Amino acid sequence: MENDKVKELLEIMENHNLSEISLETPDGFKIAMKKAEAISENVIVKPVAQVVAKEEVKEEAKAEERKGNIVKSPMVGTFYAKPSPTANQYVDIGSTVSKGDTLCIIEAMKLMNEIESDYSGKVTEILVKDGETVEYGTPLFVIE
Template sequence: MDYEEIKKLIDDMGNAKIDELEIEFPEGIKISMKKNAEKEIILKNIPDMKQQNFIPETTNMQLDNQSIINSDVKANINIDSIQEEKYKIIKSPMVGTFYSKPSPNKETFVKTGDIVKKGQVICIVEAMKLMNEIESEFDGEIAEICVKDGDIVEYGQPLFKIK
């Protein structure tokens, strides 16, 4: 389904005597429209439009004298994700138990504020009784240690933030 077909469907919906329309196509595309709703049209699971070089145009289409596209749309911005962009994140390469020390009676590998070099061992993740040394992927300063000693960590879970 291309842009012109969607636009025609919206126009037809505006002229029809129905208040709500929901269509699900075999390709997995789903379109929902409601008259007198909070200016909403929902397009879900649209894999083929990318392959057809679908580029939506910015237009002001009308549905029963209501603007479908709301110019006052507010973006959901996650402040944490913006702040994390200034850090390099070292993530767990496996599921296991995080250890900040080589053994219980030794000092921690690193602490917040320490300068680390690429390749330096910064922690251990124990998986299936094997102790896996995790090395820093970056040069920099430890800005935050995201997990505590003895915590269970998941694959891809952030362990350290490096400045």
């Protein structure tokens, strides 16, 4: 196929806004052309980290405003309020606990870690829902 015919095919692609074209001549010559996809150089940056940081600060500020002793998560993991799905919760709001009593379980790396109370008193708030992911330092309970 001559260069003029190839140029003509390219012009047809441009004029008709085609992304690909193929041609087969009676003598058995085949040609197929496809435009390369354009690479977008526009990058959109969203300040996600700043928003998360603000939410964490608000959460910590709320925890500090609470009266009583705050039990915080000692690790990252999944919070469970009961030892098994069919069992009762370790503690409820209004429960009286002693130092060393188990308050909940935090699953980290497939290990179940019992979280014990550092305080004696009455549980006035449970700040996390069962099955929720917690970070290191997340407030879990308020004990007065």
